[in-house]
Amino acid sequence: MxxxxxxxxxxxxxxxxxxxxxxxxxxxxxxxxxxxxxxxxxxxxxxxxxxxxxxxxxxxxxxxxxxxxxxxxxxxxxxxxxxxxxxxxxxxxxxxxxxxxxxxxxxxxxxxxxxxxxxxxxxxxxxxxxxxxxxxxxxxxxxxxxxxxxxxxxxxxxxxxxxxxxxxxxxxxCAPRFHPRSAEAIAAPLQPLELVPGQYLICVGTLEPRKNLTLALKAYALLPERVRAHLPLVIVGMPGWRDETLNETLRKAVASGQVRLLGYQSDESLARLLAGARALLFPSLYEGFGLPVLEAMASGVPVVLTRTSSLPEVAGEAGVYVNAEDPQEMSIAIQRLVDDESFWQRCRALGLERAGAFxxxxxxxxxxxxxxxxxxx
Known part of the structure; x- marks a missing residue:
């Protein structure tokens, strides 16, 4: 052929x-x-x-x-x-x-x-x-x-x-570069970004309305100050279609110093960033698949996501699902992954098993x- x-x-x-x-x-x-x-x-x-x-x-x-x-x-x-x-x-x-x-x-x-x-x-x-x-x-x-x-x-x-x-x-x-990495293996590459393995949250995706990034930003803002002070939220993705509501919310969040816009990252840099995160926040309203969800699970990182469109087909029982319109519910889910180590480990294990099916x-x-x-x- x-x-x-x-x-x-x-x-x-x-x-x-x-x-x-x-x-x-x-x-x-x-x-x-x-x-x-x-x-x-x-x-x-x-x-x-x-x-x-x-x-x-x-x-x-x-x-x-x-x-x-x-x-x-x-x-x-x-x-x-x-x-x-x-x-x-x-x-x-x-x-x-x-x-x-x-x-x-x-x-x-x-x-x-x-x-x-x-x-x-x-x-x-x-x-x-x-x-x-x-x-x-x-x-x-x-x-x-x-x-x-x-x-x-x-x-x-x-x-x-x-x-x-x-x-x-x-x-x-999922590409082979997405796999669990030890803190020692990624500490040096993350240092220029002032990030510590296991001590940040991450969002991945083009900055556009359907990605529903505003939900993640509002949920993050509801976390206690003690958590936000030691757990920055990093956002990886290219600028997308104009959305003034997102732009204003994002501007205020970045001004706080606790939310960081990293823009587009190379393949290897994204793999390291995902592997080092405490959790991926994926609040999208609509996805044809949701590749970052699979990549995070393959990296040993739990995912907080919405139960919309195709996402349950990807995450299965490994996902921590939240309402796409409820920042409080997402904030509680994040807090649990931060504070409850046994729950985090369980989500990690389920995610690795799930990723192996793709x-x-x-x-x-x-x-x-x-x-x-x-x-x-």
Missing amino acids: RIALNARILQAPRTGIGQYVAALAMALGETPGLQLELFLGWTWSARLPEAALPGYSRWADAAKRVPGAYRIRRWLEQSAFDKGLTPRGVELYHEPTLWPLEFEGPMVMTLHDLTHVHYPQTQPRDRLAEIERRVGKGVERSRCVLTDSQHVAEEIRRHFALPADRVTVAPLG SWQRCARITSDVYRKVLEG
Whole structure:
């Protein structure tokens, strides 16, 4: 099988979908009888790029202000894509984002979530219209739609009126870098950030409304001063869609000196930060999967999270669940993980066991089975 995987997203710093593309490509590379051809936007490659393009974020921000820049880039990408198909003998095209390219042969699409349906207000109007048009067209063309969770699979079937056999769930995996680490192993790397292993809380995710970060900030503020004085809250993630309520709450929290914004972190830095945390706070309102939850559990770190969308599929009985609108309940859950060592150890053990059920090899196996089914059918 010769499969074209659109990996253009790897030009940008890797967040959720970028991590998915990179990890899936690596796992698919170990599949017998499968030749993966990666389309990187302008060029083709059989190997993953080691890092994002230098200065990509600045270039992308500048391009948004140029009239017609999107259409020009799209035309250039489609041209480069078309030129590379024939010499590579591509049999099937896999699109892992919301922006499928044109392809005359069989196509598979991964639809990670329906955020644009549930939270349309987080997108500029013209971008939302383009997303709706391209996603709908991509789903219609796809022989099979892959997704990360049963929750989203059911949403996709209802929203697009698809039969059950057109949607396949391929749960995500966890990179080997996410594993328990001793305090001695991470003390030195954390020192420049003025963090001590086991003595901070962490939130991970793009700063946007659906991540519900305000809940975590309010819950943290309700903790006793003695706790906050020795247990800072660090927030890791790139800026997302504008939300004035979050911005104001975040500004006040950071001004207190007890909440720290670390911004985007490299893969290894994030793995160390997660492994050193007392707990991950994940108050999201909607997730297609919730990869940081899995990564925290694999690192031996308990997770306080909401029982929304796909999250219970990931955390199972290992999660400490709270109401998505109740800061007091989240604060009490955090306090228990801080004060009750036996409860913390129990959550840690359950999380490690739960994380063992997920792997990128399993995700790749399900994905490659879909490829075969599509090509044979």
